[in-house]
Amino acid sequence: MKEALSPQNIRNNIRHGKHDGNTSGYANGFVQGNIVILPKEWANDFLLFCQRNPKPCPLIGMSSEPGDFLLTEMGQDVDIRSDVPQYRIFKDGLLTEEVKDITTYWRDDLVTFVLGCSFSFEEPLIADGIEIRNITENKNVPMYKTNIACKSAGRFSGNMVVSMRPMVVADVIRAIQICTRFPSVHGAPVHFGAPEEIGIENINVTDFGDSVTIKPGEIPVFWACGVTPQVALEQAKPPFCITHSPGCMLVTDIPNSKLSIM
Structure with missing residues (x-):
């Protein structure tokens, strides 16, 4: 695991430009969140999309009012304009740039959605003795587009x-058991084994994140991912929206235990 800092200290480092990379392995014990920020006239449709697709889009919070950039339910002094390492700006469905602060882009009609992230269940997997390769190799988690249709x-x-x-097969079984307890951060895997069955032609070529080593005797295990909304945004083409950059999450003050089913 990475340096043991509190969620507030991590956000402070991000806010002041001291951390601008992925957050996998940070904030041991605390929930991390994917971010989608949309104009209010698009918010109801996106909320319904989350409700119909809870595996890739598990909603754990949203702004109380349009234009509200302080997410008090997510933690102390959480400012969504500055507390994510990197953001993506989309216009008419096209990614136009990546930035480290969105204060100059902020508008009074923007609504923020926070979705649970798989980084939160990496901790209990590691505690059970299961290696998480992206953390071992100090990389962003590999992410892939699939042929699995959302509602x-x-x-x-x-x-x-x-x-x-x-993972090896024995660890896959244990990972399913562990992750089933965390439906708010994507829950159990959606597929394991043959990647081509879900539309992934080359496991060594990622759509987002970094490729990692797959050792002899291991199989790839796939979880629904909070980058899914970015694909939906590209197709829906809202005139303006903001997301986190893949792997660069909002670190919250919410303990993982609050989102687990024991």
């Missing part, structure tokens, strides 16, 4: 994005 909602539709962690 449409209003203007939003698209296929699921998945994250991947290689």
Whole structure:
């Protein structure tokens, strides 16, 4: 695991430009969140998309009012404009740039959604003795587009994005048991074994994140991923929206234990 800092200290480092990379392995014990920020006239459709697709889009929080950039339910002094390592700016469905702060882009009509992230269940997997290769190799988790269709909602539709962690078969069984307890951070894997069955042609070529080593005797294990909304946004083409950059999450003050089912 990475340096043991509190969630507030991590956010402070991010806010002041001292951390601008992925957050996998940070904030041991605390929930991390994917971010989607949309104009209010698009918010209801996206909320319905999350409700219909809880595996890739497990909603754990949202802004109380349009234009509210302080997410008090997510933690102390959480400012969504500055507390994510990197953001993506989309215009008419096209990615136009990646930035480290969105204060100058902020508008009074923007609504923020926070979705659970798989980084939160990496901790209990590691505690059970299961190696998480992206953490071992100090990389961002591998992510892939798939042929698994999401349920449409209003203007939003698209296929699921998945994250991947290689494991031996015995660890896959244990990972399913552990992750089932965490439905708010994607829950159990959606597929394991043959990647081509879910539309992944080359496991060594990622759509997001970094490729990791798959050792002899290991199989790829796939979880629903919170980058899924970015594919839906590209298809829906809202005039303006903001997301986190893949792997660069909002670190919250919410303990993982609050989202687990024991």
